[in-house]
Amino acid sequence: xxxxxxxxxxxxxxxxxxxxxxxxxxxxxxxxxxxxxxxxxxxxxxxxxxxxxxxxxxxxxxxxxxxxxxxxxxxxxxxxxxxxxxxxxxxxxxxxxxxxxxxxxxxxxxxxxxxxxxxxxxxxxxxxxxxxxxxxxxxxxxxxxxxxxxxxxxxxxxxxxxxxxxxxxxxxxxxxxxxxxxxxxxxxxxxxxxxxxxxxxxxxxxxxxxxxxxxxxxxxxxxxxxxxxxxxxxxxxxxxxxxxxxxxxxxxxxxxxxxxxxxxxxxxxxxxxxxxxxxxxxxxxxxxxxxxxxxxxxxxxxxxxxxxxxxxxxxxxxxxxxxxxxxxxxxxxxxxxxxxxxxxxxxxxxx
Numbered sequence: 132x133x134x135x136x137x138x139x140x141x142x143x144x145x146x147x148x149x150x151x152x153x154x155x156x157x158x159x160x161x162x163x164x165x166x167x168x169x170x171x172x173x174x175x176x177x178x179x180x181x182x183x184x185x186x187x188x189x190x191x192x193x194x195x196x197x198x199x200x201x202x203x204x205x206x207x208x209x210x211x212x213x214x215x216x217x218x219x220x221x222x223x224x225x226x227x228x229x230x231x232x233x234x235x236x237x238x239x240x241x242x243x244x245x246x247x248x249x250x251x252x253x254x255x256x257x258x259x260x261x262x263x264x265x266x267x268x269x270x271x272x273x274x275x276x277x278x279x280x281x282x283x284x285x286x287x288x289x290x291x292x293x294x295x296x297x298x299x300x301x302x303x304x305x306x307x308x309x310x311x312x313x314x315x316x317x318x319x320x321x322x323x324x325x326x327x328x329x330x331x332x333x334x335x336x337x338x339x340x341x342x343x344x345x346x347x348x349x350x351x352x353x354x355x356x357x358x359x360x361x362x363x364x365x366x367x368x369x370x371x372x373x374x375x376x377x378x379x380x381x382x383x384x385x386x387x388x389x390x391x392x393x394x395x396x397x398x399x400x401x402x403x404x405x406x407x408x409x410x411x412x413x414x415x416x417x418x419x420x421x422x423x424x425x426x427x428x429x430x431x432x433x434x435x436x437x438x439x440x441x442x443x444x445x446x447x448x449x450x451x452x453x454x455x456x457x458x459x460x461x462x463x464x465x466x467x468x469x470x471x472x473x474x475x476x477x478x479x480x481x482x
Contacts, residue, residue: 145219
């Protein structure tokens, strides 16, 4: 299917988010025009000022979609765009029920596709931000996951246990699985009607410098908040925390993956895991300590480096990224690059 070319306009939903801001910036830097949806005028004002300062005032526009749960929420936003990056899926630590996570994720995703079907007459491709959480099923033994894997365990736990199932992480992971499955089901159901295809990006933990609107550690997105709090912890952390392991990717590489998935024909109809590799918290702590600390108020934590010297570190979750490399060919940032750039950004903010 034909994909986007320089000068085309791309709609980015939830455009003021951690990943989405980098998606917008990457699109602008590669010669596209962007329309971004935000939930309020204040968020729109921040984005317009940010991208205007970078010289993109004539290439970026914002529209307010105050509630992605409303029927037809994206009907106007999709008109006149050539592609869509759907990144909006509200998530905060203040959720009270599973539905607080699941309903916005599913309704927002399906709502975007419904609007594109009805009013996106120019749309040729839609890329959707999913998550590694939609891929992995929590296990007790080291496992390498691929795009054929689905997290069936957490949605089943929510279904069977109801309110007894933990909202975090169970409800969060379930929301990612159910939203992505709803997208693929919609495409299959309407394949005779749609003039576009979809790609889905599945990143694990996302770290790296933030360009969205925040002023304190408490106002950071969850993954970056945990990262800086661990690297600069002022109190000893338990061994279990230091050796907690997962996979990760730099936010700028995730953004690039979204854009490349809009550009490359072979990405159409594909679910693509985007990952730089495995990590544990002691590795991130050690990586930060290789750098000269640019922070004014936060000393680096040392952790327990000896935990990694035994050579018995176990990574329970890793991903096969053959498809990512074959279709997208991303050269990932290293841990050292990500740590350096993140810390230097925080230092510029006076931390």
